[in-house]
Amino acid sequence: MESLFPELDLSPKQICKVDYAGTGRSNNVPRGTLLIEAAREATLDVPQQCGGLAICSWCKMEIVTGAQNLSKLTDGEERLREWGKLSERERASCQAEIHGDVTVTARYW
């Protein structure tokens, strides 16, 4: 069926732009890519100790814009918040999937 408003693209983005604030770097990644994978593809180092199990919080990133474009908080991230290892503005990059454009930053860059 043809859209009544073809100029409006209401479909979910399949390619998402990630900006890494303060680094001058950005990249385009397929929808569903983990933040940690996107950053590494942009040749940014992301520390990690627990192997992506949402225990260490070393991989956390602050979301500057586009928090609504990330997957829902996982149980592991909820646990990190309960432990005080993840603030309201932060996500564990080993857990958060990218579903739209987002700008992130991290202390380790």
Ligand code: FES
């Ligand atoms: S790698 Fe440990 S919480 Fe993400």
